Amino acid sequence: MQLVYEFCNPRRQQLLSDKVRPNEAHSYLAKFEHEFSGKFLLVTQNGDNLHERAGSDNLIHMHGELLKMRCLDSLLIFDIAEDFNFHTECRCCLSHGNLRPHIVWFGEMPLQMNKINQALESCDVFAAIGTSGNV
Numbered sequence: 001m002q003l004v005y006e007f008c009n010p011r012r013q014q015l016l017s018d019k020v021r022p023n024e025a026h027s028y029l030a031k032f033e034h035e036f037s038g039k040f041l042l043v044t045q046n047g048d049n050l051h052e053r054a055g056s057d058n059l060i061h062m063h064g065e066l067l068k069m070r071c072l073d074s075l076l077i078f079d080i081a082e083d084f085n086f087h088t089e090c091r092c093c094l095s096h097g098n099l100r101p102h103i104v105w106f107g108e109m110p111l112q113m114n115k116i117n118q119a120l121e122s123c124d125v126f127a128a129i130g131t132s133g134n135v
Helices: 002-016 024-035 050-054 113-122
Strands: 042-044 059-061 064-071 077-079 099-103
Touching (some): 002 064, 002 099
Antiparallel strands (some): 064 077
């Protein structure tokens, strides 16, 4: 788990810095969402908050979020901006060693797949942008 903390903590701090900003694609999708008269759902594989920062409201992070952590016992999810590790005390159970980044690892099921599948089954238009769809 230490390797996971060492991987995610710097990326979280980078995401919180002024160096990382939404790009034109993030902004365009947010604009489209707000101007579109029908139902809109943005499903992203990215663990960052760039879609939210660009203005998107209706989205699912199917691979989780770097700015969240999850208790392994209760499965409660918490916002996190600072680094955390094995020694960080959990907010809900007050235990150490049971917090993990709220990121889907290889071999785990992506998050909210039922909601994603329902949206796919009821949509008129589906667009895949910036992904090979291989993972």
